[in-house]
Amino acid sequence: MKINSLYINPSDNVAMVTIELAAGQKACFRDGDGEASVTLKGDVPIYHKFCIKDIAKGEHVIKYGESLGIALSDISVGDYVHTHNLQSERENID
Amino acid sequence: MHFNGYKRPDGKVGIRNKILILPTCSCSSETAAQIARNIEGAISFVNQNGCAQTDEDLQITRDVLIGFAANPNVFGTVVVGNGCESIIPSVLVKQIQAVTNKPIDHVTIQEDGGTIGAMEKGTHMARQMAEEASRLKAEPFDMSHLTLATECGGSDSTSGLTANPVVGVCSDLMVENGGTVILSETTEFIGAEHILARRARDEKVKDRIYEIIERYENHLRNVGGNLRDGNPTPGNKAGGLSTIEEKSLGCIHKGGHTIINEVVDYGAIPSEKGLVIMDTPGYDVASLTGMAAGGAQLAVFTTGRGTPVGNPIMPVIKLTGNKGTYDRMTCNIDMDVSTIFSGEKSTEDWGKELFEEVLRVADGKKVKAELLGINDIGISRLCNYV
Numbered sequence: 022m023k024i025n026s027l028y029i030n031p032s033d034n035v036a037m038v039t040i041e042l043a044a045g046q047k048a049c050f051r052d053g054d055g056e057a058s059v060t061l062k063g064d065v066p067i068y069h070k071f072c073i074k075d076i077a078k079g080e081h082v083i084k085y086g087e088s089l090g091i092a093l094s095d096i097s098v099g100d101y102v103h104t105h106n107l108q109s110e111r112e113n114i115d
Numbered sequence: 116m117h118f119n120g121y122k123r124p125d126g127k128v129g130i131r132n133k134i135l136i137l138p139t140c141s142c143s144s145e146t147a148a149q150i151a152r153n154i155e156g157a158i159s160f161v162n163q164n165g166c167a168q169t170d171e172d173l174q175i176t177r178d179v180l181i182g183f184a185a186n187p188n189v190f191g192t193v194v195v196g197n198g199c200e201s202i203i204p205s206v207l208v209k210q211i212q213a214v215t216n217k218p219i220d221h222v223t224i225q226e227d228g229g230t231i232g233a234m235e236k237g238t239h240m241a242r243q244m245a246e247e248a249s250r251l252k253a254e255p256f257d258m259s260h261l262t263l264a265t266e267c268g269g270s271d272s273t274s275g276l277t278a279n280p281v282v283g284v285c286s287d288l289m290v291e292n293g294g295t296v297i298l299s300e301t302t303e304f305i306g307a308e309h310i311l312a313r314r315a316r317d318e319k320v321k322d323r324i325y326e327i328i329e330r331y332e333n334h335l336r337n338v339g340g341n342l343r344d345g346n347p348t349p350g351n352k353a354g355g356l357s358t359i360e361e362k363s364l365g366c367i368h369k370g371g372h373t374i375i376n377e378v379v380d381y382g383a384i385p386s387e388k389g390l391v392i393m394d395t396p397g398y399d400v401a402s403l404t405g406m407a408a409g410g411a412q413l414a415v416f417t418t419g420r421g422t423p424v425g426n427p428i429m430p431v432i433k434l435t436g437n438k439g440t441y442d443r444m445t446c447n448i449d450m451d452v453s454t455i456f457s458g459e460k461s462t463e464d465w466g467k468e469l470f471e472e473v474l475r476v477a478d479g480k481k482v483k484a485e486l487l488g489i490n491d492i493g494i495s496r497l498c499n500y501v
Contacts, residue, residue: 067439109342110306
């Protein structure tokens with residue numbers, strides 16, 4: 022398998038593609054000493070994120086081992102993750 | 116570890132030998148620019164502030180102008196005023212003399228014969244300073260005399276994964292060798308402040324980290340605004356950054372892994388060595404401006420989407436982890452660290468390479484922004500003009 026994506030911290034539930042990938046293609050990444058792959062359910066532009074562990078609506082989306090914000094809907098493995106299903110907890114300060 | 120620099124009479128060490136033609140306000144900026152064009156090695160910029168400001172807001176502008184004149188890269192300064200602005204030229208000269216004994220003089224357009232008279236007088240002053248500056252020889256100094264500004268702008272998802280960690284390795288090497296590193300951009304600590312707080316030297320520094328973020332959030336609330344109005348930017352989002360938390364978690368990598376010794380106000384000169392934080396806006400040009408006023412002699416600047424930004428006071432070394440951006444903007448960007456993705460060269464190795472580049476630039480190597488003559492200034496504001 023050709024590596025075309027990566028995640029940073031073992032607790033992350035999203036990974037990033039390093040080339041543009043389309044729905045149905047396999048995102049392959051190093052996982053510990055081995056490799057793992059996920060079949061993408063949506064198109065993922067270069068350097069954007071996809072889900073590698075199911076995330077329920079309201080749960081934290083995790084990258085760098087830290088929270089990026091809250092899932093706006095249930096997100097499952099292979100889903101494209103961006104502003105349509107992930108919201109900051111800090112941008113709206115009202 | 117040494118670099119070659121120019122010793123100033125106030126004890127500081129510059130890596131460039133510039134004559135600063137310093138406009139007090141918008142009205143004198145074009146005349147200042149005309150003087151700077153006459154003399155090789157003279158620099159100027161458009162000062163959009165300096166008049167019609169509230170006291171606290173004006174103080175930020177004043178601090179930045181004084182900081183620029185005091186920056187070690189500046190041999191001497193010619194202040195160019197109009198004559199009726201809030202920043203009074205002769206007073207500014209005295210305020211600059213209170214912090215540095217470097218050469219300084221001033222011209223006032225209303226008193227010195229309008230633009231042509233002021234230009235003639237100012238050009239004579241600048242020519243004389245440039246001649247004196249040309250006699251200086253660079254000598255070796257240890258790293259305790261060097262302050263590195265760190266900045267990111269036009270970030271995308273590659274920034275937090277490649278270019279910013281590379282800067283982090285370089286920052287750690289700077290600190291290890293006795294130098295000073297400034298981590299900036301308060302709005303881009305939001306969502307990552309708990310990580311920075313853990314690295315604070317003591318409770319006071321920790322409290323200050325939370326305090327500058329709270330001040331920013333309160334300020335936005337007071338003007339009825341939201342972070343999401345401006346940060347992350349549309350370009351950040353197109354580059355894969357979904358939220359301010361994601362941007363911040365990538366941003367803080369630039370500071371490396373050492374203890375945070377101090378938090379200083381915008382444009383203030385750090386009193387501590389090692390890693391310090393400056394309270395600056397996320398707007399990169401304004402942030403670089405604050406760090407140049409704070410005495411940084413050079414900057415490293417990461418970009419994912421690409422930017423031409425440079426600074427008249429200090430060289431700005433630019434790097435990217437986005438190969439497409441580097442290929443499109445090779446004329447603007449000094450280093451492409453995208454080979455981290457293929458595993459060809461590690462973050463650690465690129466960090467060492469960047470540290471060596473910092474030393475080369477300190478020794479006189481010109482960065483691309485210098486070669487292209489790109490000199491951007493944006494002074495931070497507290498409120499609108501009055």
